[in-house]
Amino acid sequence: MHASRRLASVAAALATAMLALGGAACGSTEDATSTTGDTSTSTGDATVPETTRYEFTVADGTRTDGASQVEIPLGTSVALTVTADTADELHVHGYDLTADTVPGQPASIEFVADLPGVFEVELHQAGTVVTQLRVTG
Numbered sequence: 001m002h003a004s005r006r007l008a009s010v011a012a013a014l015a016t017a018m019l020a021l022g023g024a025a026c027g028s029t030e031d032a033t034s035t036t037g038d039t040s041t042s043t044g045d046a047t048v049p050e051t052t053r054y055e056f057t058v059a060d061g062t063r064t065d066g067a068s069q070v071e072i073p074l075g076t077s078v079a080l081t082v083t084a085d086t087a088d089e090l091h092v093h094g095y096d097l098t099a100d101t102v103p104g105q106p107a108s109i110e111f112v113a114d115l116p117g118v119f120e121v122e123l124h125q126a127g128t129v130v131t132q133l134r135v136t137g
Helices: 002-021
Strands: 039-043 046-049 051-059 060-064 069-073 078-082 088-092 097-101 104-111 117-123 130-134
Touching: 039 051, 051 104, 060 130, 078 088, 078 097, 078 130, 088 104, 097 104
Parallel strands: 051 078, 069 130
Antiparallel strands: 039 046, 051 060, 078 104, 088 097, 088 117, 117 130
């Protein structure tokens, strides 16, 4: 199951990177930005759940924007975007998802929160905890 999850995370990271390179900008707010709309989007006969988005900024090894912990209902589609001032590896523990950070550019990881528990999201080389995900349900 790890191979299919990793493949899905790579595909999501590539799609997110293409959007970012296409002009999508990462905004920053006082706390983590959570963007939700309706709980689903209709695409013909299929219903696709909305993605809940959280944005974080890390500078000098410290989270400067975004919440220290976010609560996510089990089964939620999640996108985590981190803009750091150093090159590093963004890692979601428990889900074993990663993305490389490039200084000043947003790095994103998208996934479905299908494992309950508390999971750290960190910049691996710096050892900076970006946030904790509390997946409940």
